[in-house]
Amino acid sequence: MTHSRTGNLSGNVCEPTATANALAAVVRGRPRLGLILGSGFGGVARAVTLERSFNYEELKGFPKGRVAGHDGQLLIGKLGDVDVIVLAGRAHFYEGFNLDEVTFPIRVLAAFGLDTVLLTNAAGGISPALRAGDFMILRDHINFMGVNPLRGVVSEGSSGNVEPSRFTDMTEAYDPELRRILRAVARSQRLRVVEGVYLAVSGPSYETPAEIRAFGRLGASAVGMSTVAEVIVARQCGLRVAALSGITNLAAGRAGPGVRLSHEEVLAQAHSREVVATQLVAEFARRWNLLV
Numbered sequence: 001m002t003h004s005r006t007g008n009l010s011g012n013v014c015e016p017t018a019t020a021n022a023l024a025a026v027v028r029g030r031p032r033l034g035l036i037l038g039s040g041f042g043g044v045a046r047a048v049t050l051e052r053s054f055n056y057e058e059l060k061g062f063p064k065g066r067v068a069g070h071d072g073q074l075l076i077g078k079l080g081d082v083d084v085i086v087l088a089g090r091a092h093f094y095e096g097f098n099l100d101e102v103t104f105p106i107r108v109l110a111a112f113g114l115d116t117v118l119l120t121n122a123a124g125g126i127s128p129a130l131r132a133g134d135f136m137i138l139r140d141h142i143n144f145m146g147v148n149p150l151r152g153v154v155s156e157g158s159s160g161n162v163e164p165s166r167f168t169d170m171t172e173a174y175d176p177e178l179r180r181i182l183r184a185v186a187r188s189q190r191l192r193v194v195e196g197v198y199l200a201v202s203g204p205s206y207e208t209p210a211e212i213r214a215f216g217r218l219g220a221s222a223v224g225m226s227t228v229a230e231v232i233v234a235r236q237c238g239l240r241v242a243a244l245s246g247i248t249n250l251a252a253g254r255a256g257p258g259v260r261l262s263h264e265e266v267l268a269q270a271h272s273r274e275v276v277a278t279q280l281v282a283e284f285a286r287r288w289n290l291l292v
């Protein structure tokens with residue numbers, strides 16, 4: 001698969017296949033499950049028995065730059081008995097990266113030959129059913145970022161056909177079977193979990209209470225600033241997708257008048273659930289491995 005690109009492509013014209021091949025040349029493991037760790041899921045990285053790790057700076061085409069709570073490392077190793085590749089930390093649109101840069105690591109994972117990705121994030125709860133500390137399995141999403149990562153991307157197959165398509169189907173982006181596994185694992189670990197709709201905004205400001213009321217009426221259960229661009233690209237590349245939000249706060253206005261949001265509190269809440277989040281992801285990986 002080659003990606004020739006036109007349009008709004010500042011900077012990142014590196015081929016994902018070249019980076020994937022460079023990785024494959026230096027590691028033994030051939031994981032088929034990828035884990036993308038957002039805030040609150042960093043414990044997963046520490047639970048991996050490492051074969052190799054790379055700073056994003058070492059990987060051609062990977063976005064450089066960080067925000068608090070994100071490491072910027074690609075890990076290859078085992079989570080329990082399962083071979084995994086882990087993206088510990090992600091680039092965000094709100095940091096100034098364009099979506100080509102944000103989603104480049106996903107294209108590398110696809111080119112590396114993965115079957116499935118589990119994306120994780122921190123999110124604010126919009127649904128009355130959600131409280132801080134809960135988890136939400138993504139059933140669907142609303143892309144409210146105002147941009148789409150496939151804009152300007154032309155992907156041509158070797159036969160000259162335009163394949164995979166920029167007009168990617170998103171009807172069942174979140175794999176029903178993987179969602180079933182996540183539900184079963186959450187139940188077995190007695191976690192408070194709901195399935196819901198994740199709405200992505202560009203950020204970085206938090207939302208106003210009026211926006212949150214509007215998003216609720218649109219059908220959103222939770223709100224965050226990541227994940228959907230990666231999911232769109234993952235689906236374009238044919239990866240099976242599951243995604244999980246750790247609910248770190250009630251979305252703006254939901255906690256009552258005058259209750260404000262702070263990034264530090266969001267991160268503190270995220271970290272307080274890291275052990276539980278790690279167990280959830282590890283058990284998901286174990287059951288996924290029995291399935292494939």
Ligand code: HPA
Nearest residue numbers: 122123124223224225251
């Ligand atoms: N809004 C947007 N992104 C978030 C939130 C929120 O309330 N909490 C964690 N990430």
